[in-house]
Amino acid sequence: MNKVISLLETLGQNAALxxxxxxxxxxxxxxxxxxxxxxxxxxxxxxxQLEALLQVRNKVICAICPAEEPPQDVPENDDETEEKSSVAANF
Structure with missing residues (x-):
């Protein structure tokens, strides 16, 4: 089979052949x-016929899986937290 592949490669690379x-x-x-x-x-x-003789298949399958989304944390507003802390401290 190596001879066949080499020949097909050579034929495909050279337009004259x-x-x-x-x-x-x-x-x-x-x-x-x-x-x-x-x-x-x-x-x-x-x-x-060539695939059958060489017992190869010409099927390529590609699957793309999306990446998982990172958890979306709600950012805390530090200004509100400081106000609540200062109000609580004044009591």
Missing amino acids: HSLDTAALQKVFNPLDMDVQVQQAILSRDHV
């Missing part, structure tokens, strides 16, 4: 000793 015809791609496959069915799936650009 991406547009090669079938005969030219078969010349690329010959020295790699790749399975004929895998070669046919690549040549026909059949990603479903």
Whole structure:
């Protein structure tokens, strides 16, 4: 499978290789000793067949969970507290 991934990576990185015809791609496959069915799936650009042959799935799932809100404390008004304290102290 490493050979297949390397080949697909190379084909994807080079625009000139991406547009090669079938005969030219078969010349690329010959020295790699790749399975004929895998070669046919690549040549026909059949990603479903290629996934099945390589026994891989092309599913990516991403979940985003919101962060918990911090508790919102009501800030005490220090001025009112001081007034109440001074009134209580005057008694």
